[in-house]
Amino acid sequence: MRILIKNGYIIDPSQGIDGVGDVLIEDEKISEVRSQKSEVRSQKENKLKTPNSRLGESPKETELRTIEAKSMYVFPGLIDMHTHLREPGFEYKETIKTGTMAAVRGGFTTVCAMPNTNPVNDNSSVTDLIIRKAIQEGACTVYPIGAITKGQKGEELAEMGIMHAEGCVAFSDDGSPVMNSLVMRRALEYSRTFNVPIISHCEDMHLSEGGVMNEGLLSLTLGLRGIPSEAEEVMVARDIALARLTNGRLHIAHVSTEGSVRLVRQAKEMGINVTAETCPHYFSITEDAVKGYNTNAKVNPPLRTQKDIDAIKQGLKDGTIDVIATDHAPHHRDEKLREFDQAPSGISGLETALSLSLRLVYEGVLTMAQFVEKMTANPARILRLDKGTLKVGSDADVVIIDINKEFKVETEKFSSKGKNTPFDGWNLKGMAVMTICKGKIYDIS
């Protein structure tokens, strides 16, 4: 089938496209993009010289579906480089099927699955299982992220080479840090061989031990043990030092503090090979969301303070933070119903990330192009994925967004099994109304 998306406002930072135009999809690939502020791009240059290029032609043999996208934005499908799909092992929290459906509803066409499954994705059989399941049941593309260490125990390196050959696009022990600096050094050295990033969950387990929320006056008032910002920052500093030592590729996951932003900024200025991501909850709400012992606001690293939010926004604006990722961490309702100390950490993020992040554009923190870049071209560049672009010949992954559409977050309507979000009941503006994954249309509105 051929699909013609007409009259949308196209932004594709990978090619500098920023203007009203049309996108033509053929055989599950982008076949032509024509926009007013950019030159016409098509599969064969000579087609452009004829007045009747493909976009102007009427369908002949193949069926043509035309989608009117006037007053809508058209972006490359979003990429989430930090998703917990929970399969294998925790299917009661989420499956590849439900997690990828949630992704598509949120405008994502590619997600990268963290390895803290059961068994852990620390060997090529688990990697293979995830890839196969995703092909069979996934609504969008899934790339597995392999564990840095066997069992994510932080002791012995996993078979990163074999897992990379099987399809892992990065390595991370996310959920836990690699506390042993020598192991982290070796991981950064080893991963250089195949030019993939090490994604670091920065947490000093000694400083964070027993902590369940941000350390400060509020944790004292609530009688909950706190996690100081420094638990994150000492590890950010260590890993930056190790990246300098090894020249390995370091990516800092879920940046939550002002100090971490400063450290990453300095490291980039020094030319160290580091990139960073943050998540919508770290620039949308403070630790105040925990008040009332709301376990849906329990997340690791914890929600911080307004000064951290301000620094993260500045970091996003000036390019210190390259990526907005979700850290989609679905948990079962019963687990989140436990007392605050006992409940697991995590926020179900795929179905709110786009709308929460668009607020940065409405507030003037990011331009629309910067916002799109942080959710498409930048994660694609860091992971070296042939995704996040509308380049002719690439997979037909597209999202159509209505930025004027207002809606209320209703977790009962989530495709994700994880209803755990502190944003339930929020009124948000701007959402994906159609997501196209490799030419397959998901009509969301």
Ligand code: DOR
């Ligand atoms: O809050 C979190 N939940 N942070 C992590 O690093 C892991 C995640 C999970 O897997 O639930």
